[in-house]
Amino acid sequence: MLAACQKEPTAMTLPDPPAPIVRPAEYAFGDHIASAEEHLVGQIDQSLRGRFDKPVEAHLSAPAETDFAAVRRWYGERAEGWQALPDVEAVARAGGGQGFGFARDGQAFVMLWLAPDAAKGASPVTILRYGKPG
Incomplete structure (x- = not known):
């Protein structure tokens, strides 16, 4: 009986x-x-803060030759059930970088990066993971 009530983890x-x-x-x-x-x-963060709580940040690095269009497609394939956050791309460009994001069930995932030439051979990449507002 208990097993019938449990949901598959998502x-x-x-x-x-x-x-x-x-x-x-x-x-x-x-x-x-x-x-x-x-x-x-x-x-x-300023553009998303009204919809989501404070994000958890992860700072990463990508080689200059990283194909971010391919990375975006890779995430798109894994984002079933998530909605694209089209405003992230425009805000990222206005902020001097590039990025994309997805949202689902009060959560958001955003990936941002600066141009490779800005970092002399590598791109700093930031991932923001937002939860539900408190």
């Missing part, structure tokens, strides 16, 4: 990105890039 968030995007041991982009990344994250 993934409430999208996964971390595939290789070659990695979590570096330390932030190696310098103060200028860190400031640009912080500005970009702030712009996105």
